[in-house]
Amino acid sequence: MSDLIRDLTDDQARAALVCKWGEVPDDVLPAWVAEMDYAVAEPITEALHRAIDAGMTGYPRFGAGGALGAAYAGWASRQFAHEVDPSRVVATVDVTAGVRLALDAVVGPGGLVMPVPGYSPQLAMAEMTGRERFDLLLDPDAERAELDLDQLDHHLSHGARALLLTQPHNPWGRAFTRAELEAVRDVVVRHDAFVISDEIHAPLVLDGREHVPYLSIEGTAEHTVAVVAASKGFNIAGLKCAQVVTASPRLHEALVSVPMARNDSWSVLGVAGSIAAYTDGDAWLAALRERLTSQRDLLVDLLAEHLPRARMRPIEATYLAWIDLRAYGHDDPAALAVERQRVQVAAGHDYQPGLTGHVRLNFATSPERLTEIVRRLALALA
The missing domain is CATH 3.40.640.10 (Type I PLP-dependent aspartate aminotransferase-like (Major domain))
Incomplete structure (x- = not known):
């Protein structure tokens, strides 16, 4: 895996991603807002530093x-x-x-x-x-x-x-x-x-x-x-x-x-x-696609292991998984996930009012975090 994609630690993510990580309590593992738990590409941070050094704040x-x-x-x-x-x-x-x-x-x-x-x-x-x-x-x-x-x-x-x-x-x-x-x-x-x-x-x-x-x-x-x-x-x-x-x-x-x-x-x-x-971001983007493909494949394996009745269509793009959990019998699995296991996924009814049993899960994180996200989600629905 390319070293161009650098995982943020929990502390770094809380400092950098003030919505995704900051809008939930410290004991909640976030997989909701469409932000990635990765450091920004160096060409971008370098350009921003140059802009700030030049006083470009107008x-x-x-x-x-x-x-x-x-x-x-x-x-x-x-x-x-x-x-x-x-x-x-x-x-x-x-x-x-x-x-x-x-x-x-x-x-x-x-x-x-x-x-x-x-x-x-x-x-x-x-x-x-x-x-x-x-x-x-x-x-x-x-x-x-x-x-x-x-x-x-x-x-x-x-x-x-x-x-x-x-x-x-x-x-x-x-x-x-x-x-x-x-x-x-x-x-x-x-x-x-x-x-x-x-x-x-x-x-x-x-x-x-x-x-x-x-x-x-x-x-x-x-x-x-x-x-x-x-x-x-x-x-x-x-x-x-x-x-x-x-x-x-x-x-x-x-x-x-x-x-x-x-x-x-x-x-x-x-x-x-x-x-x-x-x-200047082409190389970083190519590495990101490789990482997201690996994360997507890991998610498929984790669902098969922990939530075998979950249904997820093949993901061709994005880092957002639309997961059908109706087989587990809960109208709002996202609410149960945060209440019972302190993991935050996005509720399906936010994307289609009245729709039950679905969640959107952000898999743009580390393999370790993704494993824990799915593990907790499964325990919440058990």
């Missing part, structure tokens, strides 16, 4: 493109063979803010389709923007987590205007194929609808799989805004810098012409960290 440069746009475009070309116009890369504070910016600036009136279970903070996005939410439901008993195109077609026929496509998907763990995304495009085009593609987990494809940017699909430029970031792949969410990407002059102009107060909060340090990640 406002960032405004406008699209620039060094950030060039860095992201170069990275997308190397990682995904996707050619991006650097001048059409617009900074924003984070991916959720970028989604809202796209909804406000470029999507006309109408409902929002949300694949569910879905990233819990974004479940409120429709209500926040004055829209009806249309749930694109995943059958919890389905053998494979796939987008239901018939459901999507129905929703777009009955008042929905846009699809919020999270890909790779959190918490499904899917890296959608080119054929799947082309099928989504065909439905969207048929209804003259819109796609906001949240690709925050794009760096985290496993087993050598391909991440296919939705904008790389032919015929998507005029109906798509992609929102990307280095935050999940490089563990720098607190730096507050995501990017909104378009391939259409019309959509780009709509985004950059919004009032300043609509999109003015990204961080100058976030820009510095993101540029370093995109420019």
